[in-house]
Amino acid sequence: MRILLPIMILVVGMACNQPNEPPSQSSTPDIASGEYQLPVFSEREMWERTAYIWTLTFGLYLEEMMGQGLTAGEGGQRTAEMLAAGWSGSDTPVALFNGMYRNWSMTPGNNCEVMEATDLVVRARCNRPYLGYFEQDGGELYGLSAEEFEASNLSFNSTIAASVGLEWSQELEGDNFSITISKN
Numbered sequence: 010m011r012i013l014l015p016i017m018i019l020v021v022g023m024a025c026n027q028p029n030e031p032p033s034q035s036s037t038p039d040i041a042s043g044e045y046q047l048p049v050f051s052e053r054e055m056w057e058r059t060a061y062i063w064t065l066t067f068g069l070y071l072e073e074m075m076g077q078g079l080t081a082g083e084g085g086q087r088t089a090e091m092l093a094a095g096w097s098g099s100d101t102p103v104a105l106f107n108g109m110y111r112n113w114s115m116t117p118g119n120n121c122e123v124m125e126a127t128d129l130v131v132r133a134r135c136n137r138p139y140l141g142y143f144e145q146d147g148g149e150l151y152g153l154s155a156e157e158f159e160a161s162n163l164s165f166n167s168t169i170a171a172s173v174g175l176e177w178s179q180e181l182e183g184d185n186f187s188i189t190i191s192k193n
Contacts, residue, residue: 053117060116064142068153071161081157085164093172100173102131102190109166110135131190140184159186
């Protein structure tokens with residue numbers, strides 16, 4: 010946990026000019042003449058920025074753990090173990106799915122379709138809108154592959170589910186993933 014703050018500081022510095030982001034000014038404006046105006050961002054652009062920085066922060070944190078010899082899955086498990094207490098109220102398949110969906114919805118373009126929702130099971134299919142963050146940087150996000158990111162997420166989700174007495178299974182299907190959450 011001690012490494013998280015320096016990583017977050019590094020992320021903010023690195024993310025100040027996200028790849029493929031156009032420069033805000035082509036020349037130095039004359040502030041005295043009132044020529045300068047701050048850039049204006051749409052709500053979607055602000056959410057994209059937040060989701061990108063969150064993904065990058067988690068990716069750098071995961072990279073640090075992997076540098077200490079953990080696999081991506083072990084990094085996701087360790088993160089979930091630190092945060093599991095905050096999920097104690099998500100002890101039904103529907104409550105756990107709703108909590109995860111709430112977090113994933115930070116990323117614009119996130120879509121999930123629930124196929125089944127009962128007291129014992131939730132089955133859903135969700136897209137993977139975060140893949141664009143990896144694609145814009147040549148397949149990796151500051152050295153982290155989408156495969157490593159997803160292995161960590163699967164482990165995180167499974168560990169959180171187990172902490173509240175549930176089972177989580179997840180399979181990739183092209184640009185989507187399918188989830189089954191069931192009561193043990």
